[in-house]
Amino acid sequence: MKTVIYSIEDVEQAGAVIRAGGLVAFPTETVYGLGANALDADAARRIFEAKGRPQDNPLIAHIADFSMLDALCHDIPDVARRIAARFWPGPLTMALPKREIVPDTVTAGLPTVGIRYPSHPVAQALIRAAGVPIAAPSANRSGKPSPTTFAHVLADMDGRIDGIIRGGDAEVGVESTFIEFAEGKVRILRPGYITPEDLAEVVGAENVEIDGAVLKGLSENEHPRSPGMKYRHYAPSAPVVAVLGNNWDCAREIRRGVRGQVGAAAILCDEYADWIPCETLRVGRYGDYAAQAHRLFDALRELDRPDVRMIYAQCPDDRGVGLAVANRLKRAAGFHVIHARQLFVLGLTGSTGAGKGLVSQTLARIGAEIIDCDAVYHEMLRNDPALLANLCLEFPDAFSGGTLDRKALGRLAFQNEKELRRLNDITHPHIRRRITEILDKLEKRGIRFAVLDAPTLFESGADRFCDVTLGVTADPDVRAARIMERDGLDEEYARLRISAGKPDEYFKNQCDYMITNDGAPEALEQAARNIYQKIIYQQEDRKHGTSGIA
Ligand code: AMP
Ligand code: MG
Numbered sequence: 001m002k003t004v005i006y007s008i009e010d011v012e013q014a015g016a017v018i019r020a021g022g023l024v025a026f027p028t029e030t031v032y033g034l035g036a037n038a039l040d041a042d043a044a045r046r047i048f049e050a051k052g053r054p055q056d057n058p059l060i061a062h063i064a065d066f067s068m069l070d071a072l073c074h075d076i077p078d079v080a081r082r083i084a085a086r087f088w089p090g091p092l093t094m095a096l097p098k099r100e101i102v103p104d105t106v107t108a109g110l111p112t113v114g115i116r117y118p119s120h121p122v123a124q125a126l127i128r129a130a131g132v133p134i135a136a137p138s139a140n141r142s143g144k145p146s147p148t149t150f151a152h153v154l155a156d157m158d159g160r161i162d163g164i165i166r167g168g169d170a171e172v173g174v175e176s177t178f179i180e181f182a183e184g185k186v187r188i189l190r191p192g193y194i195t196p197e198d199l200a201e202v203v204g205a206e207n208v209e210i211d212g213a214v215l216k217g218l219s220e221n222e223h224p225r226s227p228g229m230k231y232r233h234y235a236p237s238a239p240v241v242a243v244l245g246n247n248w249d250c251a252r253e254i255r256r257g258v259r260g261q262v263g264a265a266a267i268l269c270d271e272y273a274d275w276i277p278c279e280t281l282r283v284g285r286y287g288d289y290a291a292q293a294h295r296l297f298d299a300l301r302e303l304d305r306p307d308v309r310m311i312y313a314q315c316p317d318d319r320g321v322g323l324a325v326a327n328r329l330k331r332a333a334g335f336h337v338i339h340a341r342q343l344f345v346l347g348l349t350g351s352t353g354a355g356k357g358l359v360s361q362t363l364a365r366i367g368a369e370i371i372d373c374d375a376v377y378h379e380m381l382r383n384d385p386a387l388l389a390n391l392c393l394e395f396p397d398a399f400s401g402g403t404l405d406r407k408a409l410g411r412l413a414f415q416n417e418k419e420l421r422r423l424n425d426i427t428h429p430h431i432r433r434r435i436t437e438i439l440d441k442l443e444k445r446g447i448r449f450a451v452l453d454a455p456t457l458f459e460s461g462a463d464r465f466c467d468v469t470l471g472v473t474a475d476p477d478v479r480a481a482r483i484m485e486r487d488g489l490d491e492e493y494a495r496l497r498i499s500a501g502k503p504d505e506y507f508k509n510q511c512d513y514m515i516t517n518d519g520a521p522e523a524l525e526q527a528a529r530n531i532y533q534k535i536i537y538q539q540e541d542r543k544h545g546t547s548g549i550a
Contacts, residue, residue, distance in 0.1 A: 015129025245340030263309030
């Protein structure tokens with residue numbers, strides 16, 4: 001099918017197409033709609049086909065004057081008229097008892113029909129030109145983000161419909177607020193630009209309800225109040241994670257999440273966007289919910305590409321229009337929502353004998369909670385059933401009488417690179433699981449600063465938990481002396497240990513900050529304190545937007 005592109009001056013022609021049973025997409029203030037004659041069952045059926053929309057998901061009928069409301073609906077409650085008087089024309093849809101002339105195809109067999117009187121002049125002109133109410137869902141392929149620009153509609157619908165009216169970008173950016181009336185109350189089935197607070201001004205806050213599925217999604221076997229609630233929506237092909245929390249915590253959470261991940265992308269507020277090490281799309285200033293609503297679908301569409309493999313998106317709170325944005329985002333994420341951690345984690349690593357322990361002690365005195373990963377690992381080797389079960393399968397010879405012999409495990413694993421890798425492949429995921437549990441506990445206790453002390457911070461993947469990483473190195477002579485003293489080894493053996501470990505470069509290349517220990521403990525402690533101050537100040541500056549961080 002050839003899709004005709006109409007300019008906004010061509011509404012008369014486009015209206016005639018609709019009157020004759022055709023499909024025309026058109027701009028509205030919320031998103032672009034895909035219109036057909038709402039009184040023509042065959043025309044309405046074609047909408048479902050063009051979108052690939054499930055037959056049981058009803059359409060909204062758009063009107064362009066108040067008299068059309070009474071032509072389509074009966075038993076309109078007084079409260080509906082008051083709400084209409086206040087918010088129409090505008091981004092609000094009401095489900096009302098339908099009259100006979102509204103075909104079942106439009107309402108998917110429901111006794112009610114959703115009615116909206118859009119404020120967009122082109123939408124109004126089209127409805128008047130058609131001379132009939134226009135049934136119109138969003139003009140996207142079913143499941144994809146709703147279209148907010150002409151380009152979005154063209155991408156989804158070219159060749160599938162009769163025409164598209166080329167207008168400007170949709171101002172609101174999310175679909176209309178959808179409400180129904182029940183027992184004197186107004187229930188919001190889909191939040192939008194008209195907020196619960198707005199509705200409360202007309203009917204009183206005690207008479208406004210938000211359907212549970214809006215925020216949490218439907219649980220299994222739960223019956224949706226609106227058929228549309230049960231479908232996957234707005235989703236780009238990559239999985240989306242919605243991140244809740246204040247602006248700074250969200251930024252750090254997203255930064256940790258995307259760091260080092262191939263194909264990661266992020267959608268977030270302007271303030272920290274340039275700090276996130278992946279492709280980022282900005283959705284306006286923090287707290288500017290209207291800007292976020294306006295930008296969200298375009299951002300989701302832009303990231304709907306094969307090279308994008310995971311998307312982190314900052315989720316606003318539920319205030320005002322934030323409720324609508326959060327609802328769309330949580331749906332796009334399939335309700336995969338995480339709470340940004342408040343706890344700040346510094347990853348501490350370094351070469352053996354370099355003085356990492358002293359740095360850790362210094363940070364503990366400053367107030368950090370220390371997580372000693374070596375100790376965590378050894379504890380797990382004693383009594384972590386999941387890890388031990390795994391090891392028992394892979395290294396049965398390290399067990400005697402059902403208990404692990406750590407020395408035997410060491411001998412087996414250190415035979416060669418391959419065996420060591422095999423051991424690490426087993427242990428690292430378990431260690432990360434345990435670290436996750438420990439961090440969750442600290443977070444719950446309200447701890448704000450922790451140090452993850454791990455010689456194998458990067459190899460184990462524990463660096464993904466860290467906001468910043470700090471490496472400690474020292475001259476080989478200094479290290480040899482310390483190892484000899486600490487572990488009671490002779491020089492030859494100490495030097496052998498050093499040469500078996502990672503070179504300084506390894507840490508310098510990967511850590512955000514470095515300390516070089518020149519052998520004097522007081523100087524090392526002072527260096528640790530200085531670096532702590534530097535890190536904290538830079539984080540604070542970031543938080544308050546006064547300077548950048550490398
Ligand atoms: P769309 O047209 O794509 O913006 O979607 C319209 C939304 O309104 C869908 O979620 C429908 O399930 C919902 N809807 C339409 N009519 C009704 C109705 N009579 N009762 C409840 N929900 C409805
Ligand atoms: Mg839709």
